Amino acid sequence: MTDAELRERLQQAGYVCDEALATTLWLAGELERPLLLEGDAGVGKTALALGLARATGRRLVRLQCHEGIDLAQAAYEWNYGRQLLAIRVSEADGARAAEADLFARDYLLERPLLQAIASEQPCVLLIDEVDRADEAFEAFLLEVLADWQITVPELGTLAARHVPMAVLTSNGTRELSDALRRRCLYHWLDYPTLARELAIVRATLPQAESALVEQAVSFVQRLRREDLGKTPGVAETLDWIRALHRMKMRALPDDPHALVATLGCLLKTREDRFQMAPERLGQLLEGRRAGVAEKG
Amino acid sequence: MDTPHAAPLEAIAGFAALLREHGLAVGVAEQQAMVHAALAVPLSRSATLDAGWRAIACRDARDWRAWPELFERYWHPERLKGTVRTSQRTRPARDLRQVVQALQTSLGAPGARPADTALHTDAGETEEAAAPRARGGASRTEALHDRSLSEWLPQDLATLQKLAEDIARRLRRRLTRRRHAHPRGARLDLRRTLRASLATGGTPVRPAWQRPRRERPRLYVLVDVSRSMQTHAQLFLRIARAFVEPAQARVFVFHTRLAEVTPLLRRDSPTVQEKVNAVSAGFGGGTRIATSLSDFHGTHVRGALGRDARVWVLSDGFDADPPERLAQELATIRALGARVTWFHPSPQPPASEAITAARPLIGRFVRLNSLRDLAAAPLQ
Numbered sequence: 159m160t161d162a163e164l165r166e167r168l169q170q171a172g173y174v175c176d177e178a179l180a181t182t183l184w185l186a187g188e189l190e191r192p193l194l195l196e197g198d199a200g201v202g203k204t205a206l207a208l209g210l211a212r213a214t215g216r217r218l219v220r221l222q223c224h225e226g227i228d229l230a231q232a233a234y235e236w237n238y239g240r241q242l243l244a245i246r247v248s249e250a251d252g253a254r255a256a257e258a259d260l261f262a263r264d265y266l267l268e269r270p271l272l273q274a275i276a277s278e279q280p281c282v283l284l285i286d287e288v289d290r291a292d293e294a295f296e297a298f299l300l301e302v303l304a305d306w307q308i309t310v311p312e313l314g315t316l317a318a319r320h321v322p323m324a325v326l327t328s329n330g331t332r333e334l335s336d337a338l339r340r341r342c343l344y345h346w347l348d349y350p351t352l353a354r355e356l357a358i359v360r361a362t363l364p365q366a367e368s369a370l371v372e373q374a375v376s377f378v379q380r381l382r383r384e385d386l387g388k389t390p391g392v393a394e395t396l397d398w399i400r401a402l403h404r405m406k407m408r409a410l411p412d413d414p415h416a417l418v419a420t421l422g423c424l425l426k427t428r429e430d431r432f433q434m435a436p437e438r439l440g441q442l443l444e445g446r447r448a449g450v451a452e453k454g
Numbered sequence: 455m456d457t458p459h460a461a462p463l464e465a466i467a468g469f470a471a472l473l474r475e476h477g478l479a480v481g482v483a484e485q486q487a488m489v490h491a492a493l494a495v496p497l498s499r500s501a502t503l504d505a506g507w508r509a510i511a512c513r514d515a516r517d518w519r520a521w522p523e524l525f526e527r528y529w530h531p532e533r534l535k536g537t538v539r540t541s542q543r544t545r546p547a548r549d550l551r552q553v554v555q556a557l558q559t560s561l562g563a564p565g566a567r568p569a570d571t572a573l574h575t576d577a578g579e580t581e582e583a584a585a586p587r588a589r590g591g592a593s594r595t596e597a598l599h600d601r602s603l604s605e606w607l608p609q610d611l612a613t614l615q616k617l618a619e620d621i622a623r624r625l626r627r628r629l630t631r632r633r634h635a636h637p638r639g640a641r642l643d644l645r646r647t648l649r650a651s652l653a654t655g656g657t658p659v660r661p662a663w664q665r666p667r668r669e670r671p672r673l674y675v676l677v678d679v680s681r682s683m684q685t686h687a688q689l690f691l692r693i694a695r696a697f698v699e700p701a702q703a704r705v706f707v708f709h710t711r712l713a714e715v716t717p718l719l720r721r722d723s724p725t726v727q728e729k730v731n732a733v734s735a736g737f738g739g740g741t742r743i744a745t746s747l748s749d750f751h752g753t754h755v756r757g758a759l760g761r762d763a764r765v766w767v768l769s770d771g772f773d774a775d776p777p778e779r780l781a782q783e784l785a786t787i788r789a790l791g792a793r794v795t796w797f798h799p800s801p802q803p804p805a806s807e808a809i810t811a812a813r814p815l816i817g818r819f820v821r822l823n824s825l826r827d828l829a830a831a832p833l834q
Binding site for chain 2: 160161162177178179181182185186188189191193196226228238239242246330333336339340343344345346385387
């Protein structure tokens with residue numbers, strides 16, 4: 159599959175990406191390297207992995223990182239309850255459970271990383287918000303991402319049957335180690351351009367009125383240029399247009415007061431809501447009308 | 455001068471050297487990956503290598519932003535207007551397509567020289583060739599580090615940010631009496647162990663451990679924005695801002711009064727400076743350091759100053775308050791256990807009467823006029 163084909167498939171799967179990102183994704187597959195995606199919240203980092211899984215027909219294995227995540231939650235864990243039960247059953251039968259039996263694959267609970275490594279079919283591995291995990295966990299990831307293997311002391315080293323397409327996302331809440339960055343290809347995902355965002359909304363919400371989509375996306379693009387504490391991402395744009403569509407709007411209203419109630423979809427902090435008073439909204443909307451008039 | 459298509463590996467090695475010169479960590483492994491990418495991409499789509507190589511060579515957002523200009527400068531210098539050649543290796547008329555074609559012809563053919571070996575040699579030569587130049591002075595990094603804060607360029611901010619992160623990491627974490635769960639803790643967490651044992655019929659199969667919590671020091675940065683500090687205040691604020699995220703610092707500005715600007719500095723916005731100016735615009739003339747410090751410990755951080763606090767004052771030390779008051783206020787801060795470091799832009803520590811009287815209460819004086827000063831500052 160070439161990068162152009164991959165881009166086409168992603169488009170069909172509902173993820174609109176530019177040429178550079180498609181090339182990077184394709185190259186990550188060719189070089190069998192994980193892809194580290196950074197960018198502001200809501201620009202579509204996680205959605206890319208979901209889209210990639212759909213586009214390639216692979217299973218998606220997702221590991222959501224959080225503070226304090228450890229090996230037992232990420233890679234594997236012994237099923238202690240079942241082991242204990244086996245011991246008790248053996249004792250009841252008057253036999254002695256063999257230690258080797260207790261540490262067989264049957265008693266191993268596979269967590270996302272091991273699931274991806276042991277998968278019979280090629281899969282997409284999403285390691286989401288890796289910056290939330292501790293540095294110690296990051297160090298553990300190095301073995302998995304560099305050699306595509308996991309060492310279980312009782313069983314030995316389990317190597318991947320198929321190298322998964324790994325996508326790591328980070329919101330930059332913590333600086334990732336150089337060692338991890340070195341093992342990954344890197345892509346900074348920015349807010350989409352007007353044309354790309356229009357394409358994304360049209361692909362995701364085909365039922366929404368074309369005029370509404372055009373005006374709303376232009377409005378959000380202008381809103382992003384404002385000095386906001388939390389800039390709305392693509393997810394927020396989709397939410398907002400979905401809400402406007404549910405409210406049976408066919409175009410953005412002229413009166414900014416009519417929009418205020420729906421702004422909860424776009425602006426997520428009190429300061430931002432306060433800053434976007436109806437007067438300022440009106441100015442942004444006027445920008446819309448000017449843009450549409452020029453276009454016409 | 456060799457033509458690019460005759461020596462594709464040298465062209466790529468030269469490009470890697472240019473990237474290294476500009477702070478991108480491109481080693482042999484990255485060069486190998488770049489060659490692999492060039493071999494994998496179809497000739498007709500060689501233009502897409504820009505994106506592929508970018509993903510290989512960049513490590514963070516700073517690299518990502520620097521890339522387009524570096525790529526253009528090396529491969530398409532004719533497209534850049536008004537640029538000056540800064541590297542001897544930057545030769546005009548490089549054709550990426552020709553390089554890819556030559557690479558695919560030479561290395562794609564059976565029996566060709568393995569890319570890895572060839573690159574290793576090239577990289578070695580490149581580094582050797584680059585070394586004497588760097589030793590001859592005027593290397594980019596050196597210049598940047600020595601550049602006075604008043605002559606900073608926007609790209610220096612990225613370097614400052616990295617430096618601030620390093621310093622934040624170095625700040626010694628203090629051991630507390632509180633404990634938290636940790637898989638490699640030394641002490642058994644009896645309560646959690648017993649709770650977990652319920653799942654295995656009362657047998658404590660999975661003990662829970664805990665260890666003492668270490669907390670990073672609380673950092674308070676006080677920036678003098680008075681008239682006498684006019685030339686330095688803006689850059690001192692930038693330094694203070696660099697510590698807001700990595701060290702969770704709280705930043706205050708003062709001249710006759712004190713105001714907290716941390717929430718403003720958290721935002722990455724070009725209007726931050728305007729907002730800070732707006733906050734401090736209502737202040738009168740003169741500098742009242744002692745009054746501001748009194749306001750600081752008595753109102754703004756009342757009850758929060760303790761042994762884990764570090765107070766950094768960025769000021770030239772000219773105080774309009776009675777000279778003995780500064781010592782009194784600093785004594786109050788010291789009595790609470792906080793450590794005070796005084797950053798000054800002048801070569802020597804301030805010699806004003808107020809500072810002289812308060813000298814024993816100030817843990818350390820640090821000159822701050824360049825990144826080198828900040829990097830060398832013994833901050834713990």
